[in-house]
Amino acid sequence: MHQPTSLLEPWLRGTLTDTPVVQRAVMHALQAAEEELTNWCSGLTHEEVQQRPAGLASVAFHLRHIPGSIDRLLTYAEGGELSEEQLQRMSSEGAQDMSTKECLQQLSRGLRAAEERIQRFRTEQLQEPRTVGRKRLPTTVGGLLVHVADHTLRHVGQATTTARWLLANRASR
Numbered sequence: 314m315h316q317p318t319s320l321l322e323p324w325l326r327g328t329l330t331d332t333p334v335v336q337r338a339v340m341h342a343l344q345a346a347e348e349e350l351t352n353w354c355s356g357l358t359h360e361e362v363q364q365r366p367a368g369l370a371s372v373a374f375h376l377r378h379i380p381g382s383i384d385r386l387l388t389y390a391e392g393g394e395l396s397e398e399q400l401q402r403m404s405s406e407g408a409q410d411m412s413t414k415e416c417l418q419q420l421s422r423g424l425r426a427a428e429e430r431i432q433r434f435r436t437e438q439l440q441e442p443r444t445v446g447r448k449r450l451p452t453t454v455g456g457l458l459v460h461v462a463d464h465t466l467r468h469v470g471q472a473t474t475t476a477r478w479l480l481a482n483r484a485s486r
Contacts, residue, residue, distance in 0.1 A: 342462035375472035380423020
């Protein structure tokens, strides 16, 4: 059915060797995310990408949420607060009606922007304190960077599982 774009996952390809190890791991996770999502989701029709089988979030939601959540987490890692625009985009992630191609393009643009931002962090910043959200929960730059990878891959798993179900359902019709 679907074949991975490479037999080796990004972290095993020997890339980004000039990037500090934590930032490299996060960027490899984002590369793996894009590959998996493109592999499993690019063949979905507009109707399928919007479907919510068994009440699950749509694939389109995950494809829109991933770059938005990364942007917000990196804003906190950079020591900033969320802007009105970021808050508005967050509240509309589930409501936009975009094609599969548009969702994947938005994802790709968001991941490229995230990689540029991640490259700017220095290893000595990883222990710097940061806060998250309205409650200003304590964390660190390193904690936020690791959560970028963790949160992204959670949504990749949900999106690809839903995509696989949709593709299997299509094949059984």
